[in-house]
């Protein structure tokens with residue numbers, strides 16, 4: 307007999323913990339640390355096990371990962387991502403990851419730096435002092451332009467880039483709801499369901515058109531789509547159009563909202579914490595003076611790096627999942643075949659044992675020895691193991707360059723009267739972030 311697994315409190319008949327998951331998701335998940343190192347919850351009739359212990363997380367993601375496939379959340383994502391890297395398991399995942407890895411190699415990512423900093427400069431230059439900016443929308447626009455710029459450098463991809471930019475937010479909202487809500491609801495002709503389907507169709511068809519146009523042009527556009535078209539499988543055959551389509555949409559889904567959420571939170575803290583702003587501005591003035599940020603500056607922007615790290619901790623992804631392949635021993639616990647496991651970076655990062663005063667934004671906690679020596683599995687903003695975010699270095703570079711480029715020009719001040727709170731879609735984002743730019747003395751705007 308395995309050790310007993312506690313169940314989260316306040317489970318209701320039929321809907322289980324559906325209310326907590328729908329209304330107070332991050333708060334509910336973070337509260338489970340007090341209940342046990344593994345806690346059963348009821349996702350509207352479907353049991354799932356939330357892990358709150360770093361060692362159990364490490365076993366599932368890394369040392370015993372052969373016992374698990376992707377979970378329910380990824381089944382739902384398959385509707386949109388097909389056989390993209392983020393949804394497949396086992397050999398298909400290993401093969402696809404091997405083929406795609408060079409596209410995200412450090413050297414390749416360095417080549418993306420100019421697009422990242424020039425896009426941020428464009429966005430920052432389009433602002434006027436005193437004008438109210440919806441910063442969360444502006445950051446979504448920025449990260450979509452970066453991903454689109456890297457995917458499609460040619461005009462042949464312009465319609466696909468536009469469809470991704472405009473339709474992806476609808477798709478992201480729909481995917482999360484579908485993970486948490488029973489299947490019957492999803493088939494009803496409700497406006498949310500119709501909009502979701504239409505947004506997917508529009509993105510799919512625009513991406514297919516871009517792939518066909520690139521193939522028939524045969525030119526090297528020095529972008530990710532050209533690279534994807536040149537890749538071969540182990541038998542030397544070019545990858546199919548459908549395979550390329552699925553990877554393109556996976557990069558868009560994985561790369562836009564997550565990064566824009568982190569950037570928005572960084573700007574929120576810089577704009578509301580004078581101590582953080584002062585230290586950041588001093589660092590930017592010392593390292594950059596009046597010139598734009600470049601790749602070579604990243605190592606020197608140490609405080610900025612801690613701001614990013616602390617945002618990745620405090621506003622981490624709420625949930626991703628795994629599923630047991632067969633009956634599984636996880637530490638002292640026995641899990642049945644097909645058990646849905648929830649890994650919540652958010653929950654791990656709000657554990658007061660590893661992160662004292664976990665709700666406090668404190669970039670300098672990363673200088674303290676106890677935070678530098680965390681156990682494996684305690685800090686997992688990008689997951690761990692063979693399915694760890696393939697673009698973790700890409701994301702950190704993009705956030706760093708954009709934050710430097712925006713903050714060297716502007717002080718952003720919150721528009722009074724708004725309460726900024728967390729909402730979770732694919733990422734954990736601010737509900738709304740209206741701010742006004744004020745010019746800084748040093749850089750030209």
Ligand code: HEM
Pocket residue numbers: 391392393403453556557558560561562564565568623626627687688689690692693694695696697698700701
């Ligand atoms: C702050 C930004 C980001 C965060 C917090 C983040 C987080 C994550 C997490 C937690 C996973 C792993 C899920 C798992 O283990 O099952 C993941 C996977 C992935 N992410 Fe990211 N991500 C970010 C940015 C990006 C960017 C910029 C891209 C692409 C340009 C991207 C593409 C992917 C892909 C393709 C996967 C699937 C990897 C695999 O299964 O092998 N992500 N991401």
